[in-house]
Amino acid sequence: MSIRPIAPADHAALVALWRRTPGIRLRPEDAFTPFCAYLARNPGLSLACDIEGQLVGCVMAGHDGRRGYLQHLVVDEPWRGRGLAQALLDEVLTRLAALGIDKSHVFVVRDAQQSMDFWRAQGGWAARDDIQVFSTTVVES
Ligand SMILES: CC(C)(COP(=O)(O)OP(=O)(O)OC[C@H]1O[C@@H](n2cnc3c(N)ncnc32)[C@H](O)[C@@H]1OP(=O)(O)O)[C@@H](O)C(=O)NCCC(=O)NCCS
Known part of the structure; x- marks a missing residue:
């Protein structure tokens, strides 16, 4: 198992993971362009977890200079219960x-x-x- 920063090239695999995960609501901000902008604004904070080259978990994270904000902490169903979410969470908090x-x-x-x-x-x-x-209601939240 390895944990690494998410890159723009991970977008398709992440969207597929989010789509098959009940509880995750995809938003316009999850589209490729805003996704890349978020990564660029918060370098090295959003993380993927790989097993044998397959992306099996993720967490998106950013901060505003004062507080951190986490989103989309997900572990793909077959890989749950092995401490992967904990490892992602510990790494992002570090x-x-x-x-x-x-x-x-x-x-x-x-x-x-x-x-x-x-x-x-x-x-x-x-x-x-x-x-x-x-939350503002004029745009999707
Ligand atoms: C929640 C989720 C990320 C947990 O992933 P995971 O890899 O199975 O979690 P871990 O194995 O790292 O568990 C870490 C700790 O949390 C506990 N835990 C994990 N899932 C739990 C659950 N559903 N209920 C209670 N405790 C739970 C574990 O027992 C473990 O505690 P321990 O170290 O004392 O044994 C995963 O179930 C998931 O992706 N669910 C859907 C995601 C979702 O709906 N996200 C919406 C975000 S708004």
Whole structure:
């Protein structure tokens, strides 16, 4: 198993992974051009996990200079339960910490049960009941 930064060439494999993963909502920002712009804006932070040359997991990550933001933490179904998501999460937090970002957020849709259970089980992370997220409605969010 190896973990490495996601490159533009990974886009097709990632979209295929996201499409076959219940709980992942694809957005216009997941299209190739904005995907590449996101990688360029946050170099080395979005990570892929490969096994025998096959992309089996990923996490997208960026920061705004103050907080880190994680999205699309996914491990392909046959490879779950082997610590791959944990390895991706540990690596991305290490990379964010190296940039001085010690606190991060992840937004999880409530009906993504597996993901909710994963994050609730994570030590060092807490669900926030004191914050309501508001998002712009003029564009897809
Ligand atoms: C959530 C997900 C990434 C976990 O991947 P994984 O590789 O199976 O997770 P890991 O094996 O690294 O598990 C790490 C730890 O989390 C725990 N965990 C993993 N999935 C869990 C779940 N569904 N419920 C409770 N705990 C869970 C593991 O038991 C492990 O804890 P341990 O070290 O104490 O044993 C994977 O199930 C997935 O891709 N699900 C769909 C993704 C999704 O809906 N994403 C929406 C994002 S908004």
